[in-house]
Amino acid sequence: MVETLKNIQTELDDKLYRLLKEATEARRITIKEGVREAVKSWVTDKTSIEDDPFFRLKPIDTGVVTDSSKIEEAIYRETR
Numbered sequence: 001m002v003e004t005l006k007n008i009q010t011e012l013d014d015k016l017y018r019l020l021k022e023a024t025e026a027r028r029i030t031i032k033e034g035v036r037e038a039v040k041s042w043v044t045d046k047t048s049i050e051d052d053p054f055f056r057l058k059p060i061d062t063g064v065v066t067d068s069s070k071i072e073e074a075i076y077r078e079t080r
Contacts, residue, residue, distance in 0.1 A: 012020065024034035049055055 020031060020034060024031050027034070029037075
């Protein structure tokens with residue numbers, strides 16, 4: 001699948017632009033990359049979890065037998 005990129009434009013006041021420029025320079029990325037990250041973060045923050053396709057997946061039977069009774073020990077290295 002070929003991804004199509006869209007070019008967008010906006011205006012920023014001087015203070016916000018200066019903050020953006022300083023932040024991107026500190027991270028050694030372009031303003032374009034900084035704005036792209038900011039938009040992605042904003043969209044992620046504002047999108048409802050119900051809209052995320054990952055959380056709409058239905059479980060499937062893989063045929064693998066599992067035992068979750070020792071999950072705490074495996075994750076946290078704790079014994080009961």
